[in-house]
Amino acid sequence: MAANSVELAARGKGESQPSIEQIHAHLAKVLASEMFVRSDRLCRFLRWTVERALAGETAQINEYILGHEVFDRDQRYDPHIDSIVRVEARRLRNKLREYYDGPGANDPVGIAYPKGSYVPVFSVATPVAAVRTAGRALDPRTVAVLPFVNLSSEPDQDFFCDGITEEILNALTAVPELNVVARTSVFYFKGGNTDVREIGERLGAGTIIEGSVRKAGRLLRISAKAIRASDGLTLWSDTFDRDLADVFAIQDEIARAVAGSLRVSLASPEGSSRVHDFEGYMLYLRGRHYWNQMSLEGIENALDQFTRAVALFPNYTPPYAALAEAYGHLSSWGAIPPLEALEKGKRAALEAVRLNERSADALATLGGFLAMFEWRWEEGAEMMKRALDLEPSNVHACELYAIQWLYRGDFGAARRYLDKALQLDPLSPRGLRFKSLYYFYEREYDKAVDVLKAAIPLGRDATNREVLCSLGWVYTLQGRYDQAIEVLRNLPEGPFLVTKLGALGEAYARAGDTAAAADALGRLQSRSKDGYVSPRGAIYIYAGLGKWDRTFQELDQACDDRCPWLPSIHMDPRFDSVRSDLRFKRLVERMHLLTSPVGQG
Numbered sequence: 001m002a003a004n005s006v007e008l009a010a011r012g013k014g015e016s017q018p019s020i021e022q023i024h025a026h027l028a029k030v031l032a033s034e035m036f037v038r039s040d041r042l043c044r045f046l047r048w049t050v051e052r053a054l055a056g057e058t059a060q061i062n063e064y065i066l067g068h069e070v071f072d073r074d075q076r077y078d079p080h081i082d083s084i085v086r087v088e089a090r091r092l093r094n095k096l097r098e099y100y101d102g103p104g105a106n107d108p109v110g111i112a113y114p115k116g117s118y119v120p121v122f123s124v125a126t127p128v129a130a131v132r133t134a135g136r137a138l139d140p141r142t143v144a145v146l147p148f149v150n151l152s153s154e155p156d157q158d159f160f161c162d163g164i165t166e167e168i169l170n171a172l173t174a175v176p177e178l179n180v181v182a183r184t185s186v187f188y189f190k191g192g193n194t195d196v197r198e199i200g201e202r203l204g205a206g207t208i209i210e211g212s213v214r215k216a217g218r219l220l221r222i223s224a225k226a227i228r229a230s231d232g233l234t235l236w237s238d239t240f241d242r243d244l245a246d247v248f249a250i251q252d253e254i255a256r257a258v259a260g261s262l263r264v265s266l267a268s269p270e271g272s273s274r275v276h277d278f279e280g281y282m283l284y285l286r287g288r289h290y291w292n293q294m295s296l297e298g299i300e301n302a303l304d305q306f307t308r309a310v311a312l313f314p315n316y317t318p319p320y321a322a323l324a325e326a327y328g329h330l331s332s333w334g335a336i337p338p339l340e341a342l343e344k345g346k347r348a349a350l351e352a353v354r355l356n357e358r359s360a361d362a363l364a365t366l367g368g369f370l371a372m373f374e375w376r377w378e379e380g381a382e383m384m385k386r387a388l389d390l391e392p393s394n395v396h397a398c399e400l401y402a403i404q405w406l407y408r409g410d411f412g413a414a415r416r417y418l419d420k421a422l423q424l425d426p427l428s429p430r431g432l433r434f435k436s437l438y439y440f441y442e443r444e445y446d447k448a449v450d451v452l453k454a455a456i457p458l459g460r461d462a463t464n465r466e467v468l469c470s471l472g473w474v475y476t477l478q479g480r481y482d483q484a485i486e487v488l489r490n491l492p493e494g495p496f497l498v499t500k501l502g503a504l505g506e507a508y509a510r511a512g513d514t515a516a517a518a519d520a521l522g523r524l525q526s527r528s529k530d531g532y533v534s535p536r537g538a539i540y541i542y543a544g545l546g547k548w549d550r551t552f553q554e555l556d557q558a559c560d561d562r563c564p565w566l567p568s569i570h571m572d573p574r575f576d577s578v579r580s581d582l583r584f585k586r587l588v589e590r591m592h593l594l595t596s597p598v599g600q601g
Contacts, residue, residue: 018109018124019191020054022457025464026109029456032471032487035099042092044070046120050111053120061118089118108457138206138229141262144181144199145169147190148222151214159289161213162187163281164222164251166288168209171255173360173393177264180393181205182425183292188458200229203426207235209258218244224254226261236261245278280313287322296335296496299326310348320352321362325396328368331564334498334534338562342373363387364397371404372564375591380404395425399434406438407567409594414438429459429467436470441571445478465496472503476544477573481511498527502537509544517541536565543574552583559590567591 018026027050030036031043048070052060063085067073071084079085093113100110110123145168150161165186172180181203189199196208211224225237236257240250252266259266287305290298303326309319327345330336346369352362364387371380381404387397402417418438422431432455439448452471459467468487475484484507491500505520521541527533535554542551558566569575569584570593578584588594 018122022109022124023050023054023111023122025459026107026111026457028464028468028490029107029453030096030099030104030111031490032456032468032483033099033103033453034483035095035103037483037486039095041071041088042095045088045092046096046111049113049118050120058119063118066118085118089113103453138200138204139179140206140228141177141264142179142181142203142205143172143207143209143258143262144186144203144205144229145172145209146186146199146211148210148224149212151212152216154215157213157215159285160215160282162292163285163288164211164213164247167251168255168258170391171252171266172258173391175259175264175266176392178259178262178393179424182393182395182428184395184430185425185427187292188427196227196229196232204423205229207258207262209254211254215244220244220247220250222247222250222254224257226258247278248281280309280316280319283309283312284316284319284322287319291322291326296330296333299330302326315355317352317356317359317362320348320355321359321365324349324352324362324365324369328365328564331373334532334536337532338373338564341564342369342562345369346373358390360387360391360394360397363390364394364400367397368400368404368564371400372407372567373562375567375593377404377408377592393424395421395428395431398424399431403434403437406441407570407593409570411438411442427458429455429464432458433467433470436474440470440474440477441573443573445474448474449478465491465499469496469499469503472507476503476507476510479510481507485511498524498533498537502534502540505537505541506544509541514545517545534563535561536563540574548578548581552581552587555583555587559587567593570594 027047031047036043036046045066048066049061052058063079064077066085067077067079067082071088073082073084093115096111096113100107104110108124112121112123113119114121145165148161148165150158166183169180169183169186172178185203196210200206200208206229208227208229209224210227211222214221219241220243221239221241223237223239226235227233228235238254238257240246240253242250256266283305287302287309290302290305292298303323306319306323306326309316310323313319324345327336327341327348331338331341331345346366349362349366349369352359353366356362363383367380367383367387369380370376370383374380381401384397384401384404387394388401391397398417398421402414402421405411405417406414415438418431418435422428422435425431432451436448436451436455439445439451449471452467452474455467456464456471468491472484472488472491475481475487485504488500488504488507493500501520501524505517505524508514508516508520521538524533524538535558539551539554539558542548542554555566555569566587570588570591575584
């Protein structure tokens, strides 16, 4: 008998309830697991009931409707005679129990079906990717700034509260004595009620900053406190009642007070990192809010806000740096032509650095354009290193610096900075995906799979698409074609369709299904008539089919187009069989990379 609403239960004491995004992410991981991937019936049962429950349609989750919708029974179906739903429900309960006793033992979310009900119950536990620090002292100079709580009557002010959180976090990243946990990991706890001692343990942070914001017209009240994570003791607290325009001063005061409580100093902001017009600041915050959705639509909305900000306030640095980063991401996703991204993104980054030569985000992004697009590796690396000297806890700079070392074949340097990025952002699907790339290039495929599976329950829709696509790629190179195809088939389409088609086509090609591979190629070519389509998918498909002449034609075009992912072929195992080919060597030389990768012979 189905319940009337979705039940939410906590697995373990003091836990917050899982968000819809966390449940979706966990569902994707379970469906992609080896225990479920070959069982179509159980996957359909699990997916359908979870989606109906999350949509608030629990009244639809009954035996009769399940028989029709999930098990394709016709109008003659009588649940009193046909026990298909009851049998499969029992199988699903047992399979989930087996999953949580084995590979899912440390998953952060659980799904269960109480006896007598087909409505799923969701619970929370600790993710396997979390940093475990139990049994050792937490470093008080590792700081986590939790999302400030919105106490205003307007729920749309969330972006304002998030902006305040990020500004304080960013100010603290400039203090060399501190390790500041990055945004992705601290925002994992947004909206929850997890105890600060547990948060400190999971993030490896000895000091937790939390606060609240109440906005009424032009009046602003911000409360903040610094807490010792080991025992919950308040180290410092204050409340600020000011006019809205004083928000910049309040953010600086809080950051200084936190630094002072830890006996370190915070330098005064230099350059044009502060804007004195509140409208420009709000445009920037709205842009960051959209940006952090990490979706194509979100980035397009962010571009609009950042563009308006620089038009109205041309001497304000942060929107220029944000514009540059957005264009870089759009190109890496294949959403816009690389040369367009290079022109617009590099121009924005240069302007940000001109306005404020100490803008770490702008320096790191400019370094990314120099290295990944223009193959000026030394100059790009120097820019990224300068960014890290200015802000040692800047994860964006840390990740870019690691990836360029990975492309250049210095696996030791890449590993150090990837580990540093994950230390600062332990719950980041993006950081874990980069770590899996390291293992992929090292040909340690099992380790890459483990890392990607740990990333799945931590992500939202956009980040999960990238993680699951990477998992499909690894399965394909392992020869686990059925699993690769199952994972990739379940990826949503929309703006991610081109990447999905390329990955699926490669899996079909390597599995010997040339017809399906040709169909994927045809769909890619058809889409190219309506706009830019990255050649990456076609290159992987042609390589999988062993059509190397066509592969090199496409690679040459990608080289002319300055595709930012192209330097990855230097390490990519897909191209191991043609490394001695003169055409491959010429490509590597054009990108100013060594022809013999470090550690690869």
